[in-house]
Structure formats: structure tokens, C-alpha cells
Amino acid sequence: MIQIRGLTKRYGEVLAVDDLSFDVEPGKVTGFLGPNGAGKSTTMRMVLGLDRPSAGQALVNGRPFASYAEPLREVGALLDPGSVHPGRTGRNHLRVAARTNGLPERRVEEVIEQVGLGSAARRRIKGYSLGMRQRLGIAAALLADPRVLLFDEPINGLDLDGVRWIRELLRRLADEGRTVLVSSHLMSEMQQTADRLVVIGRGRLIADATTEDLLAGL
Ligand code: ADP
Numbered sequence: 001m002i003q004i005r006g007l008t009k010r011y012g013e014v015l016a017v018d019d020l021s022f023d024v025e026p027g028k029v030t031g032f033l034g035p036n037g038a039g040k041s042t043t044m045r046m047v048l049g050l051d052r053p054s055a056g057q058a059l060v061n062g063r064p065f066a067s068y069a070e071p072l073r074e075v076g077a078l079l080d081p082g083s084v085h086p087g088r089t090g091r092n093h094l095r096v097a098a099r100t101n102g103l104p105e106r107r108v109e110e111v112i113e114q115v116g117l118g119s120a121a122r123r124r125i126k127g128y129s130l131g132m133r134q135r136l137g138i139a140a141a142l143l144a145d146p147r148v149l150l151f152d153e154p155i156n157g158l159d160l161d162g163v164r165w166i167r168e169l170l171r172r173l174a175d176e177g178r179t180v181l182v183s184s185h186l187m188s189e190m191q192q193t194a195d196r197l198v199v200i201g202r203g204r205l206i207a208d209a210t211t212e213d214l215l216a217g218l
């Protein structure tokens with residue numbers, strides 16, 4: 001479970017996240033909806049302990065995260081697919097992540113299978129489409145079999161099959177009792193994917209309701 005309490009982040013003059021409070025409960029897909037620049041990534045980075053709040057806190061299972069290495073075990077995340085080594089193959093990228101985090105080699109083959117990376121796992125990441133990068137990022141997030149998962153704009157760059165696949169994956173992860181937070185700037189996607197919607201704009205909370213209630217109120 002994730003608890004966000006008065007979470008605030010300033011970058012100089014910019015108030016990227018402004019006194020945000022909400023919960024992300026296990027067993028549901030929670031959609032994190034807002035236009036580009038609303039503060040979704042910044043919020044997720046603070047949940048992961050990659051960015052320090054200016055005020056307030058983000059708790060995961062009752063406590064803040066202190067480091068980057070720790071989250072992979074308890075929390076898996078797909079962030080901006082930028083931090084991969086483009087010269088590595090997909091499989092090698094996952095092997096390094098598994099080794100660094102003390103996970104068994106067999107997990108690499110399991111997640112490759114799970115995300116449908118297929119023969120692309122043997123190719124260098126620099127030749128990947130955005131959709132393949134997303135699948136690789138999701139594979140890395142799933143590697144340690146974490147109970148809490150954050151996906152930042154996972155639908156970006158995916159074709160229709162990919163979108164359907166993501167939806168089914170998110171559903172399965174939630175049904176397994178995991179805590180799932182998924183961001184998007186597309187209401188049309190989130191209303192089909194999420195059980196609950198947290199909507200933000202300019203860093204502030206706009207709505208926090210079940211998808212059904214939110215759509216009924218529109
Ligand atoms: P979203 O993920 O919803 O698109 P972001 O969290 O990326 O939004 O950005 C929220 C705001 O914070 C934007 O105005 C963005 O320009 C600003 N911002 C994000 N990261 C930084 C940074 N490292 N330095 C300065 N401003 C930033």
C-alpha cells in the first residue's frame with residue numbers, strides 16, 4: 001500500500017507537486033491521470049525515493065524509501081525508458097539488474113517470457129521500438145516479484161495488441177493482491193484500465209474516486 005500525505009515538490013519557482021494526499025490500495029489498479037507536466041512522474045519518483053520531497057511524505061508499506069537499490073525488491077517501477085544501456089541486449093540488461101539485486105538467473109527467463117519479449121531479448125536495446133522498450137522496462141519492474149508496482153505511462157508507444165496486453169497484465173497483478181499505480185494523460189485509456197482514478201492538474205489533486213463514480217459524475 002502507498003500513502004501520500006501532503007506531498008510537495010518545488011523545483012526553484014516551479015511547484016511540481018502541491019500538497020498531494022491519496023492512498024493506493026492493494027488489489028486494485030489505481031490510475032494516476034493528468035495532463036503532461038501535472039506532476040505524475042515527480043510523484044512516482046518521490047514514492048521510489050529517487051527524489052526528495054520539499055514537504056510531506058510518501059510511504060510504502062508504512063515507511064519512506066531511502067535508497068534506489070532497495071525499491072527493486074519491494075517496489076517495481078517502469079519510469080521514463082531512458083536509463084538503459086543502449087549497447088546491451090535486453091537479456092543482458094535484465095541479467096545485470098538480476099545480479100545487482102541478488103536475484104536468481106531463472107527470473108530473467110521468466111520475465112522475458114512474461115512480457116513477450118521473445119527473440120528481441122537477444123538484440124541490442126538501441127534497435128528496440130518504444131513498445132519493446134516498454135516491455136523491457138516492465139520486465140525489469142517485475143524481476144523481483146514486488147508487491148508494489150508503479151508504471152509511468154506504460155501505454156505510450158504501444159500498438160493495440162500492446163495496449164490490450166498491458167491492461168490484462170495490470171488486471172492480473174491487481175488480482176494477485178498487488179498494489180498497482182499506473183499513470184496516463186489519456187482518460188479514454190484509464191477509464192478502461194483502472195478501478196480507481198486519482199486525477200491531478202498542476203501538482204494538485206482534482207479527483208480521487210472509483211472510475212465508476214467519476215464517470216457517473218461527468
Ligand atoms: P508529468 O509526469 O505529469 O508529465 P512531471 O512530474 O514530469 O509531470 O513534471 C511536473 C512539473 O515539474 C513540470 O512543470 C516539469 O517541467 C517540472 N519538473 C519535473 N522535473 C523537473 C526537474 N528535474 N527540474 C525542474 N523542473 C522539473
Ligand code: ADP
Nearest residue numbers: 068069071072075076077083096097100140141
Ligand atoms: P546500476 O545503478 O548500477 O544500474 P541498479 O541496481 O540501480 O544498478 O539497477 C540495475 C538495473 O535495474 C538498472 O538498469 C535499472 O534501470 C534497473 N532498476 C533498478 N531499480 C529498479 C526499479 N525499482 N524498478 C525497475 N528497474 C530498476
